[in-house]
Amino acid sequence: MKKVYSARDIDDLHRGGGMGSIPAGAILTPSARDRMKELGVAKHNGNPTRGGTSDDGIDASVRASSPKADLERLFNSPAVHALKEQICEIGRRLWQRAYVDGNGGNLSIRLTEDVVLCTPTLVSKGFMKPEDLCLVDLDGNQLAGVKKRTSEILMHLQIMKAQPKARAVSHAHPPYATGFAVAGVQPPTCMIPEIEVFIGRVPIAPYETPGTIEMGRKVAELVNEHNTVLMENHGVVSWSNTIEDAYFKMEIVEAYCRTVIVTTQLGVQPKQFSPKHLKDLLDIKQTLGVPDPRIGLKECELCDNDGWRPGVTCAVPAKGGDSAKPEGDSEAESVVQAVTAEIMNRLKG
Template sequence: MKTVISARDVEELIRKGGDLSSLPADAVYTPSARDLLRDSGGPVGRSGTVAGTGAGPSPSKSVSASSSSADLERFFNSPEMTALKQKICEIGQRLWQRAYVDGNGGNIAIRVADDLALCTPTLISKGFMKPEDMCLVDLEGNQKAGIKKRTSEILMHLQIMKAQPKAKATVHCHPPYATGFAVAGVEPPSCMIPEIEVFIGKVPIAPYRTPGTPEMGHLVAELVDKHNTVLMANHGVVSWSHNDVEDAYFKMEILEAYCRTVLVAAQLGQPMKTFSPSQLQDLLKIKQTLGIPDPRIGLKECELCDNAEWRPGVTCALPERGATGESPSVAPDPSTEALVQAITDQILSGAR
């Protein structure tokens, strides 16, 4: 059985001058213990999480957008905010090192109070940011603290946070393979790799609008009740996490690796195979236990792996067995093949 740590336990440890980082990482922390740990500036783990909670720090209840500027400034410079600023810089470096951002592209935001978010500034490479570059904004995008001007794309992040109350952090970048799908207007197919099904699910495409406009944010925000990662047509990708900023970043790695793998598979000269709808159902069960929503949970088996764009003509009917007795779910899908080949050709010809 797991140890339960209450606020009284934490107070006792602080009173005795004990080390907060000595608290067990696998314990269950009560909400008031979590608040106390956060207010005490630790222990904040590898992914900016309060130890043992399995989730990122809860947005602060002590400040809001209407707090005095002195209070906001104090909050902005607190140890807790400094840790999150450092985490944003680290995620920025990882985005840049993996070539998910180019020039000054990409932006990152973390919800730090019900109506406040910490975010990256405008006109800076995400690979070379410093904690003091970060900005504090309210959910309308008004800057509340920070020397540099906030990113112009913050409106989209804030619209996601307003539309999806569970969104604790958002990441936007331009990874080339996933962005290639967004340029071709093709939603990545499903039932090919377990990782993306469990941690992301289907990835829709929001129509193109000028970056930074409220309309762009609106079109993305419309999709975030059902999807944690969205392709933005002719632009890039945005993801949100109910945990923390590292988890939002992981969605980028997972999606980009997936899009790259699909394109590699499409060029190997062999029919691409999918796993079966019942196998997807097993993955969705795992997803449910992880608390990650997916609109496909509860769908009939025959409705899974049914992607009209990749498998045109597939209808929700009992699977038929071919002459060879081979299950259609693992059989090569000629329409998928043709489409993947067409996209591959399109992308390759564009690269020349």
């Protein structure tokens, strides 16, 4: 009897890099066929392959277990070279925007079922060349490339295993978003439409040592419902179906965090749009197929920022355990009030 494959079966096989195990003549449910299409996987002569040479020019039949000559041919093919150039371009953008420094940050693209293209270690993302890039399997073993692969590829691979739609991953340290990650403060919601549609809530993954599989697992726990994650005391990671879109999400979250910080410095309570307006945005998001755990919630459950505070005031405990109001510089306070009043008057004008 022929085995019937559902969309869930396809996801399970995709996570483990086992799409090639679907036998010829297997029955695919409509949802399974739709999921394979979403993943960029085509079924040729009974053998599922990623992408297909007709779409992106990549030989999707190559696996990590393929002969070294086949892996080298894939690695040096024109189609993969184009992706290498794209990764180098994204790396330059990250560096030019000061989202990375030194040799920080890393990028990756899943080429076939279990073969991934990634950036090298100890190389500035602003000055990478196509020949610097590496090829690895889903366990992080290097398959091709002169330079050593990035130490943080294990996180990328955990994301790809947990989220079948994650064909590309971008990791960097943009300062404003990373500031939220270091402070352990989840960015508030319902302030700017773009982030609600393209990203949504941005969770914080607990800190783990960079380069370890434990760090990857902490992030991977969040990627089924979120395409962008803050990494506590570390940085930001985003995923998408293309490396450029993964980078766009990095730009969006950084611009948003910067705007929130600037807003809190104006001395007024930040304005939010209503839960009804957020629901409208979530409806748009749903049509785009972007995951968001808030889809389906009641309006009264949206735009809850009770856990967010724009700043913290510390008081020195008085003798006896009571809090005492800290002494301040009255002259400095007067200057601050005058400057704030002037800014507000100009904004009103």
